[in-house]
Amino acid sequence: GESVGLHLPTLSVQEGDNSIINCAYSNSASDYFIWYKQESGKGPQFIIDIRSNMDKRQGQRVTVLLNKTVKHLSLQIAATQPGDSAVYFCAERSQGAGGTSYGKLTFGQGTILTVHP
Amino acid sequence: NAGVTQTPKFQVLKTGQSMTLQCAQDMNHEYMSWYRQDPGMGLRLIHYSVGAGITDQGEVPNGYNVSRSTTEDFPLRLLSAAPSQTSVYFCASFDRNTEAFFGQGTRLTVV
Numbered sequence: 563g564e565s566v567g568l569h570l571p572t573l574s575v576q577e578g579d580n581s582i583i584n585c586a587y588s589n590s591a592s593d594y595f596i597w598y599k600q601e602s603g604k605g606p607q608f609i610i611d612i613r614s615n616m617d618k619r620q621g622q623r624v625t626v627l628l629n630k631t632v633k634h635l636s637l638q639i640a641a642t643q644p645g646d647s648a649v650y651f652c653a654e655r656s657q658g659a660g661g662t663s664y665g666k667l668t669f670g671q672g673t674i675l676t677v678h679p
Numbered sequence: 680n681a682g683v684t685q686t687p688k689f690q691v692l693k694t695g696q697s698m699t700l701q702c703a704q705d706m707n708h709e710y711m712s713w714y715r716q717d718p719g720m721g722l723r724l725i726h727y728s729v730g731a732g733i734t735d736q737g738e739v740p741n742g743y744n745v746s747r748s749t750t751e752d753f754p755l756r757l758l759s760a761a762p763s764q765t766s767v768y769f770c771a772s773f774d775r776n777t778e779a780f781f782g783q784g785t786r787l788t789v790v
Contacts, residue, residue: 596778605683605769605781606722651721657775665710665729666737667771667779669722 574676581642583673585635585652591663592654597626597637600649600672609637609650639675647677681705685770685782692760692789700755700785702770708780710773711753712737713745715766716784722769728753760789 575581593614598606612619612626619626625638635652652670656663686701709730714722724737728747742764744756767786773779
Protein backbone atom coordinates (compact mmCIF):
# COMPACT_ATOMS: atom_id res chain seq x y z
CA GLY A 563 0.00 0.00 0.00
CA GLU A 564 0.96 3.64 -0.01
CA SER A 565 3.27 4.75 2.76
CA VAL A 566 5.68 7.48 3.53
CA GLY A 567 8.21 6.73 6.26
CA LEU A 568 11.21 8.20 7.97
CA HIS A 569 14.51 6.50 8.82
CA LEU A 570 15.34 8.38 12.05
CA PRO A 571 12.74 9.26 14.67
CA THR A 572 15.03 11.68 16.59
CA LEU A 573 17.91 13.94 15.65
CA SER A 574 20.01 16.06 18.00
CA VAL A 575 22.39 18.70 16.67
CA GLN A 576 24.42 21.63 17.97
CA GLU A 577 23.44 25.15 17.08
CA GLY A 578 25.15 26.16 13.85
CA ASP A 579 25.45 22.61 12.52
CA ASN A 580 23.68 21.46 9.38
CA SER A 581 20.79 19.02 9.85
CA ILE A 582 19.63 16.34 7.45
CA ILE A 583 16.25 14.67 7.87
CA ASN A 584 15.41 11.71 5.67
CA CYS A 585 12.20 10.23 4.33
CA ALA A 586 11.40 7.14 2.27
CA TYR A 587 8.26 6.69 0.24
CA SER A 588 6.84 3.62 -1.42
CA ASN A 589 4.20 4.96 -3.82
CA SER A 590 5.89 5.23 -7.20
CA ALA A 591 2.95 7.34 -8.43
CA SER A 592 3.79 10.12 -5.93
CA ASP A 593 4.63 13.29 -7.79
CA TYR A 594 4.46 16.04 -5.21
CA PHE A 595 6.36 16.07 -1.92
CA ILE A 596 6.14 18.50 0.95
CA TRP A 597 8.04 19.05 4.19
CA TYR A 598 6.18 20.36 7.23
CA LYS A 599 7.38 21.62 10.60
CA GLN A 600 5.24 21.13 13.66
CA GLU A 601 5.93 22.94 16.90
CA SER A 602 4.44 21.76 20.16
CA GLY A 603 0.71 22.40 20.40
CA LYS A 604 0.40 23.72 16.86
CA GLY A 605 -0.67 22.46 13.47
CA PRO A 606 1.90 21.57 10.80
CA GLN A 607 3.41 24.47 8.88
CA PHE A 608 4.69 24.34 5.32
CA ILE A 609 8.47 24.52 4.86
CA ILE A 610 9.22 23.60 1.27
CA ASP A 611 7.89 21.42 -1.52
CA ILE A 612 9.25 19.68 -4.59
CA ARG A 613 7.63 18.15 -7.64
CA SER A 614 8.76 14.91 -9.20
CA ASN A 615 10.23 16.64 -12.24
CA MET A 616 12.90 18.20 -9.99
CA ASP A 617 15.82 16.74 -8.03
CA LYS A 618 16.58 19.68 -5.80
CA ARG A 619 14.90 22.79 -4.53
CA GLN A 620 16.29 25.47 -2.25
CA GLY A 621 14.61 27.87 0.11
CA GLN A 622 15.89 30.07 2.86
CA ARG A 623 18.33 27.86 4.82
CA VAL A 624 16.48 24.74 3.63
CA THR A 625 17.09 22.42 0.71
CA VAL A 626 15.00 19.45 -0.35
CA LEU A 627 16.53 16.65 -2.38
CA LEU A 628 14.50 14.05 -4.24
CA ASN A 629 15.89 10.75 -5.49
CA LYS A 630 13.13 9.03 -7.43
CA THR A 631 15.29 6.03 -8.24
CA VAL A 632 15.41 4.93 -4.61
CA LYS A 633 12.23 6.76 -3.55
CA HIS A 634 14.04 8.94 -1.05
CA LEU A 635 13.50 12.50 0.08
CA SER A 636 15.66 14.60 2.38
CA LEU A 637 15.44 17.97 4.07
CA GLN A 638 18.65 19.83 4.77
CA ILE A 639 18.65 22.73 7.22
CA ALA A 640 21.72 24.93 7.14
CA ALA A 641 23.11 26.59 10.27
CA THR A 642 20.47 25.03 12.49
CA GLN A 643 19.09 27.31 15.18
CA PRO A 644 17.29 26.56 18.47
CA GLY A 645 14.10 27.86 16.85
CA ASP A 646 14.32 24.99 14.37
CA SER A 647 13.61 22.50 17.17
CA ALA A 648 10.35 20.81 16.21
CA VAL A 649 8.93 17.69 14.61
CA TYR A 650 9.46 17.49 10.86
CA PHE A 651 7.16 15.52 8.58
CA CYS A 652 7.39 14.63 4.95
CA ALA A 653 4.17 14.20 3.02
CA GLU A 654 3.29 13.08 -0.47
CA ARG A 655 0.50 13.40 -2.98
CA SER A 656 -0.16 11.87 -6.36
CA GLN A 657 -1.44 14.88 -8.25
CA GLY A 658 -1.88 12.96 -11.45
CA ALA A 659 -3.65 9.99 -9.93
CA GLY A 660 -7.14 8.99 -10.95
CA GLY A 661 -10.30 8.80 -8.90
CA THR A 662 -10.05 10.87 -5.73
CA SER A 663 -6.42 9.91 -4.99
CA TYR A 664 -5.13 13.29 -6.10
CA GLY A 665 -6.76 14.77 -3.01
CA LYS A 666 -5.05 12.33 -0.67
CA LEU A 667 -2.12 13.77 1.28
CA THR A 668 -0.18 11.10 3.21
CA PHE A 669 2.29 11.82 6.02
CA GLY A 670 5.35 10.01 7.28
CA GLN A 671 6.06 9.20 10.92
CA GLY A 672 8.05 12.36 11.68
CA THR A 673 11.51 13.22 13.03
CA ILE A 674 12.02 15.12 16.26
CA LEU A 675 14.79 17.65 15.76
CA THR A 676 16.44 19.03 18.91
CA VAL A 677 18.95 21.84 18.58
CA HIS A 678 21.29 22.39 21.52
CA PRO A 679 22.69 25.91 22.11
CA ASN B 680 -8.33 35.52 5.56
CA ALA B 681 -8.73 33.35 8.63
CA GLY B 682 -7.36 30.28 6.81
CA VAL B 683 -8.54 27.02 8.37
CA THR B 684 -10.64 27.31 11.52
CA GLN B 685 -11.36 24.37 13.78
CA THR B 686 -13.82 24.31 16.65
CA PRO B 687 -13.81 23.45 19.45
CA LYS B 688 -10.15 23.62 20.55
CA PHE B 689 -10.71 21.24 23.46
CA GLN B 690 -13.43 18.67 24.15
CA VAL B 691 -14.05 15.97 26.74
CA LEU B 692 -16.59 13.28 25.91
CA LYS B 693 -17.94 10.31 27.73
CA THR B 694 -17.74 6.90 26.07
CA GLY B 695 -20.70 6.45 23.75
CA GLN B 696 -21.42 10.13 23.22
CA SER B 697 -21.49 11.58 19.74
CA MET B 698 -20.20 14.93 18.58
CA THR B 699 -19.15 16.90 15.53
CA LEU B 700 -15.80 18.58 15.05
CA GLN B 701 -16.15 21.62 12.86
CA CYS B 702 -13.71 22.75 10.15
CA ALA B 703 -14.11 25.78 7.91
CA GLN B 704 -11.79 27.32 5.34
CA ASP B 705 -12.08 30.64 3.53
CA MET B 706 -9.53 30.04 0.77
CA ASN B 707 -11.96 28.41 -1.66
CA HIS B 708 -9.84 25.26 -1.68
CA GLU B 709 -11.21 22.19 -3.40
CA TYR B 710 -9.61 19.60 -1.13
CA MET B 711 -10.08 19.13 2.59
CA SER B 712 -8.88 16.42 4.95
CA TRP B 713 -9.14 15.24 8.52
CA TYR B 714 -6.21 13.73 10.40
CA ARG B 715 -5.67 12.40 13.87
CA GLN B 716 -2.38 12.64 15.69
CA ASP B 717 -1.65 10.46 18.69
CA PRO B 718 1.20 11.30 21.10
CA GLY B 719 4.60 10.82 19.51
CA MET B 720 3.03 9.80 16.22
CA GLY B 721 2.53 11.20 12.78
CA LEU B 722 -0.69 12.36 11.18
CA ARG B 723 -3.02 9.62 10.03
CA LEU B 724 -5.64 10.38 7.43
CA ILE B 725 -9.22 9.73 8.52
CA HIS B 726 -11.33 11.04 5.61
CA TYR B 727 -10.80 13.46 2.80
CA SER B 728 -12.81 15.35 0.21
CA VAL B 729 -11.98 16.55 -3.27
CA GLY B 730 -15.02 18.80 -3.63
CA ALA B 731 -18.53 19.43 -2.44
CA GLY B 732 -20.41 16.15 -2.33
CA ILE B 733 -17.28 14.01 -2.83
CA THR B 734 -15.61 12.27 0.12
CA ASP B 735 -13.41 9.22 0.52
CA GLN B 736 -11.86 7.16 3.28
CA GLY B 737 -8.30 7.53 4.48
CA GLU B 738 -6.20 5.16 6.59
CA VAL B 739 -8.30 5.14 9.77
CA PRO B 740 -11.97 5.89 8.88
CA ASN B 741 -13.75 3.56 11.31
CA GLY B 742 -15.89 5.35 13.87
CA TYR B 743 -15.99 8.61 11.91
CA ASN B 744 -18.33 10.10 9.33
CA VAL B 745 -17.89 13.14 7.11
CA SER B 746 -19.91 15.14 4.64
CA ARG B 747 -19.07 18.05 2.36
CA SER B 748 -22.20 19.99 1.51
CA THR B 749 -20.30 23.24 0.83
CA THR B 750 -16.80 24.11 -0.33
CA GLU B 751 -16.07 25.90 2.94
CA ASP B 752 -17.10 23.32 5.54
CA PHE B 753 -15.98 19.77 6.27
CA PRO B 754 -17.36 18.51 9.60
CA LEU B 755 -16.13 15.30 11.22
CA ARG B 756 -18.66 13.29 13.20
CA LEU B 757 -17.85 10.82 15.92
CA LEU B 758 -20.78 8.41 16.04
CA SER B 759 -20.15 6.77 19.42
CA ALA B 760 -16.97 8.00 21.09
CA ALA B 761 -14.46 5.46 22.40
CA PRO B 762 -11.32 6.00 24.53
CA SER B 763 -9.27 4.91 21.50
CA GLN B 764 -10.43 8.09 19.77
CA THR B 765 -8.65 10.26 22.30
CA SER B 766 -6.31 12.24 20.08
CA VAL B 767 -5.57 15.60 18.51
CA TYR B 768 -7.53 16.17 15.32
CA PHE B 769 -6.32 18.38 12.51
CA CYS B 770 -8.21 19.65 9.52
CA ALA B 771 -6.40 20.72 6.35
CA SER B 772 -7.36 22.37 3.08
CA PHE B 773 -5.48 22.73 -0.17
CA ASP B 774 -5.77 22.90 -3.93
CA ARG B 775 -4.16 20.86 -6.67
CA ASN B 776 -1.12 23.14 -6.85
CA THR B 777 -0.82 24.35 -3.28
CA GLU B 778 0.55 23.00 -0.06
CA ALA B 779 -1.92 22.05 2.67
CA PHE B 780 -2.94 24.61 5.26
CA PHE B 781 -3.79 23.30 8.69
CA GLY B 782 -6.03 24.38 11.49
CA GLN B 783 -4.75 24.65 15.05
CA GLY B 784 -6.24 21.32 16.06
CA THR B 785 -8.94 19.97 18.37
CA ARG B 786 -7.73 18.11 21.44
CA LEU B 787 -10.30 15.40 22.21
CA THR B 788 -10.37 13.27 25.34
CA VAL B 789 -12.82 10.38 25.67
CA VAL B 790 -13.30 9.10 29.20
